[in-house]
Structures are given as structure tokens and as C-alpha cells.
Amino acid sequence: MKPSPMSLRAPSREFPKGWYCVADSKEVKVEKLLPVSWLGRDYVVFRDTQGLAKVADAYCPHLGAHLASHDGCIKEGRVICPFHHWGFDTSTGKCTDIPYAKVIPPVSLTFYEVREVNEQIVIWYHPEGLAPDREPYQSDLLKEREWVLFDSRSWTSSAPFCDILENLFDTAHILMLHHAHETPKLGNIEELDYGLKVDYIMDPDKSDQPMKSLTCHISGITLLVQHYEFVGTEALFVFSFTPIDHEYFVQRTHLYLLNNVSPEVMENIGKEFVDRFVMEVDQDMEVLNFKKHLTKPRLCDGDGPILRFRRYSNQFLEKEGV
Incomplete structure (x- = not known):
């Protein structure tokens, strides 16, 4: 299709x-x-x-x-x-x-x-050529600590651009599309000078991965840095979303692992993480590349804070509307 x-x-x-x-x-x-x-x-x-x-x-x-x-x-x-x-x-x-x-x-x-x-x-x-009104998020962790670039991936997507980061707030699809053990829970959502800081509520005992915390830093709606804390190590995902034209954009993703474990352990952790990530992005793209952006979606009480994200993202879009 x-x-x-x-x-x-x-x-x-x-x-x-x-x-x-x-x-x-x-x-x-x-x-x-x-x-x-x-x-x-x-x-x-x-x-x-x-x-x-x-x-x-x-x-x-x-x-x-x-x-x-x-x-x-x-x-x-x-x-x-x-x-x-x-x-x-x-x-x-x-x-x-x-x-x-x-x-x-x-x-x-x-x-x-x-x-x-x-x-x-x-x-x-800026569509009107205006000067920057904010700076992009810079991860101090990436500058100050020793990381290994474990893997890099990219996807060319035909998804509606305004929907790609909204996917982070659609927590129900994690359970239904990706078959996670449970629906992720979002904790604090804070609007800062660069964009949004989002904390997920993690329980290592209930997760299929021993994850202690996940924090997302979203610059506007075009850049994303995710900081994962696992039991024993940490990871950074650095994302960018750049349109080629009005039909397609490219998602680039770089996975950095904290250099605090042996090469063998890092290889095992990284491969498992990348395999799971690639599988989930591929599943997302099979849906997102064909979906339509609904300005007035019919949501239910089990959906995540999609409208909260839309109220934030509207400030970056030419035409507003949830």
C-alpha cells in the first residue's frame, strides 16, 4: 500500500x-x-x-x-x-x-x-524567517562523561511530522502494538526553555528490562535526547527528525552506552537494546507512515497525555488545533 x-x-x-x-x-x-x-x-x-x-x-x-x-x-x-x-x-x-x-x-x-x-x-x-526564540537542549552527560557510540540507525518516513513525537505520549500503543508487559506511566512533564522534560515512572521489578529511570528532553518538536538508567549502566539515545520535503522526513538515532562495563557486557546490553528498539520503530512505521493526523481525535481514559503534548506542540506549527 x-x-x-x-x-x-x-x-x-x-x-x-x-x-x-x-x-x-x-x-x-x-x-x-x-x-x-x-x-x-x-x-x-x-x-x-x-x-x-x-x-x-x-x-x-x-x-x-x-x-x-x-x-x-x-x-x-x-x-x-x-x-x-x-x-x-x-x-x-x-x-x-x-x-x-x-x-x-x-x-x-x-x-x-x-x-x-x-x-x-x-x-x-522559522517559516517567516524570524530569529531563534530558544536554544536546543545540550546533554551535559554526553559532554562530561565517557560514552561509547554503540550504534546508529536512520529511517525515512512518510508519517505526519507533527505525529512522530506525539507517539511518546500515546502510551497505550506501547502495550497494544509493541506488546510490552504493561502500559508505561508518565510522571512529571515540565516545559522548560528548550522544550519539554518528561520523566517516566519505572519499576525495574515489573519491566521486561531492568530499567530504573527514563527521562526525555524534547527540543521543540524536532530533536530528542533520552537518558536511560539501568541496573549497572546507563544509555543515551540522541534523535533528530528532519524533513526532506513536505512528504518525507528522516529520523536519525544514535545510541550511546556509558563506558563503565566490560566490552562483552556492553555488547550484550547494546545488542538487546538495539534489537528491541529497531523492532519497535519498524512496527511504529508500519502504522505511522500511513496514518492521518486527526485534529479532533476521539480519545478514551486509557490513552496517554496526547492532548497535553498537542497543547505544547501547537506553538511550533503553522496551523494550530488539537
Whole structure:
């Protein structure tokens, strides 16, 4: 079965405002242009001479050549257009050199607001071009403790974008679709400057995994960090959700395990965790990729706090409505 067009399944045709991952930190090197396509646009991602991540419009403001096409490159701190070899400073974006001209016009590359958090390079998007009104969540745990990147996965999805994180609050589907031992219980839900902090109520004796706690940090509705505490170790899941266009988005997921157990134990824990996670995401996608976003769902008392999440998420969407 092929999914219906998104115009028939979701009320909004605009991307939500927020921070979007355009590349993993490890993908972006000094002196190298990385071409990417997200949010219906083309970008180049690179680092300036100080190693700071930059994201620019992929097309030269001179005559529209793609900066990463042919032999476009970074040389001596400048992005060199492959068409006429105009040079743009990697730190400011300003044109500083035109080999065949005596007068350099006041022209610059279009730069975007960039942050590098949780080993990801993210850019700010607002449908009206407004400046950021919040910062993305940065996990201090990831910076301050020793972690091992155990596995990375990605899915291309045709689910309504506004529904993907709502899935965390639909606790009944964990029991019915994923066949968990019991329905998860959400504890404190707190709106903070970056978005939402959500604590789950865990009982290691009743869970099919010896989990002591689970805390979710949601940046807007585009980024997610989950911190798991198990009996004896910990894990971090770092998620990003970035639209390719109005029909599809990519979910990227990185699993970090705390480096406090032997390699053998880590391998066993990680494999079990990843296998279960992949199975559940695959099950979700088999439903979410075809579902329609209902602005007025008919909920029952056994459903999780879906409307609580929708009241929060509406602030990031073009069209409001629960």
C-alpha cells in the first residue's frame, strides 16, 4: 500500500519552527564542503578555520552555481565557487576575492543560525524567517562523561511530522502494538526553555528490562535526547527528525552506552537494546507512515497525555488545533 499524499493526511503545509539536524558532527571536516538537502532546500555544511560549523545556501549569489559541484572547494579559508572562482570567507560569508575583477561587490553567502549540540549540527528554521526564540537542549552527560557510540540507525518516513513525537505520549500503543508487559506511566512533564522534560515512572521489578529511570528532553518538536538508567549502566539515545520535503522526513538515532562495563557486557546490553528498539520503530512505521493526523481525535481514559503534548506542540506549527 502506498501512503496518500501528505496534503490529505496533515493540516499544515509548512515546516514547524525549530532546530533541525542537517549533519552529524563527525561528517563535517575542515577544508571540505558537505552538500545536503533538507527542508526542501539545498545547503553546504563546512567548518571555518577555527573549526566552527557553518551552514550556507548551496548556491553562489553570483550566478547560482552549486558551490559543491564540479571542483567547488574550500581553500585558504575561503569557499571557492566552481563556476567563476569567487571566494567567500568561511567565517563571515563575505566575498573577498574575484580573480578577474578589480572591484568586489558587497555580496555574501546566505548563512543560517547554527548550533553544534549532542554531536549534531543543527540549524534554525522559522517559516517567516524570524530569529531563534530558544536554544536546543545540550546533554551535559554526553559532554562530561565517557560514552561509547554503540550504534546508529536512520529511517525515512512518510508519517505526519507533527505525529512522530506525539507517539511518546500515546502510551497505550506501547502495550497494544509493541506488546510490552504493561502500559508505561508518565510522571512529571515540565516545559522548560528548550522544550519539554518528561520523566517516566519505572519499576525495574515489573519491566521486561531492568530499567530504573527514563527521562526525555524534547527540543521543540524536532530533536530528542533520552537518558536511560539501568541496573549497572546507563544509555543515551540522541534523535533528530528532519524533513526532506513536505512528504518525507528522516529520523536519525544514535545510541550511546556509558563506558563503565566490560566490552562483552556492553555488547550484550547494546545488542538487546538495539534489537528491541529497531523492532519497535519498524512496527511504529508500519502504522505511522500511513496514518492521518486527526485534529479532533476521539480519545478514551486509557490513552496517554496526547492532548497535553498537542497543547505544547501547537506553538511550533503553522496551523494550530488539537
